[in-house]
Amino acid sequence: MLDQAFQCAFVPPEMMDRLWESGWRHFGITFFRYSISMDEDAPRTITPLRLDLEKFKLSKSQRRVLRKNEDVHCEFVPASHSPQASLMFQRHKARFTSQVPDDLDTFLSESPATIPCPCVECRVHLGEDLIAISYLDVGLNSTSGVYGLFEPDHSxxxxxxxxxxxxxxxxxxxxxxxxxxxxxxxxPSPYDYKKQLHGLEYLDWECGVWMPQSRLNA
Structure with a gap:
């Protein structure tokens, strides 16, 4: 069983690529990788995922999601702490019943745009209302999703x-x-929507090799 962690306040973009390639993730300045998660009902086998962007293509269901949201405005800006995001997080986390974090600071450093690496946030507006936010780390040749949240009324x-x-x-x-x-x-888990991507791979913890991930139909 793999269970490792360390802390670092600054990681160069090329090193972030290598860490993600080895299955590492981070929340704030704490980096971690583990192969088993203990949930309330049973242990879960953790599977790191990555998408080969050269092989990606939209599925029919993903095209429907984009069409459904043609009326929203999306922008990417440097990641930050904002009262809007904190309040949205409190409403968003009510969807979960186990391992519920206290607040958004669990996932972000004090200066999320630069520490421990460059990070942007995707802000989704419907008219004047902010209805979703996600945070994306940026390396040299790779990016990594940190966390996403949305208003439950727009689920x-x-x-x-x-x-x-x-x-x-x-x-x-x-x-x-x-x-x-x-x-x-x-x-099966609430995160199975990630497995619906064309061009997806998973990391085999035992041999350290990225393998093709079977795509779930949706």
Whole structure:
């Protein structure tokens, strides 16, 4: 069983690429990788995922999500702490029943735009209302999703999938080769939407090799 962690306040972009490639993630300045997660009902097998952007193509269901959100405005700006995000997080976390974090500071450093690496946030507006935010780390040739949240009143818009697709689009636009959507589990979980991407790979912990991930149909 793999369970490792360390802390670092600054990591160069090329080193972030190497860390993600080795299955590492971070919240704030704490870096971690682990192969088993203990949930309330049973242990879960952690599966690091990455998307080869050269092989990605939209599925029919993903195109529907984009069409459903044609009326929103999306922008990428340097990541920051904001009262809007903190309040949205408190409403968003009510969706979860186990391992619920206290606040957004669990995932972000005090200066999230630069520490421990460059980070941008995807802000989704419907008219004047901010309805979703996601945070995206930027390396040299890769990007990695940190966390996404949305207003529960707009859950019918599939905003978790929408912000992920916009992160993929942004990653491609800045010339990256890989996008890391974060951990999933071998067992069914709320994060299975990540497994619906064309061109997805998973890290085999035992041999350290990235392998093709079977795509879930949606």
């Amino acid at each position: 019918d818009r599939s905003l978790g999938t929408y912000t992920m697709l916009k992160e993929i689009e942004y990653s491609h636009s800045i010339g990256c080769r890989y996008y890391y959507p974060g951990y999933a589990t071998a067992e």
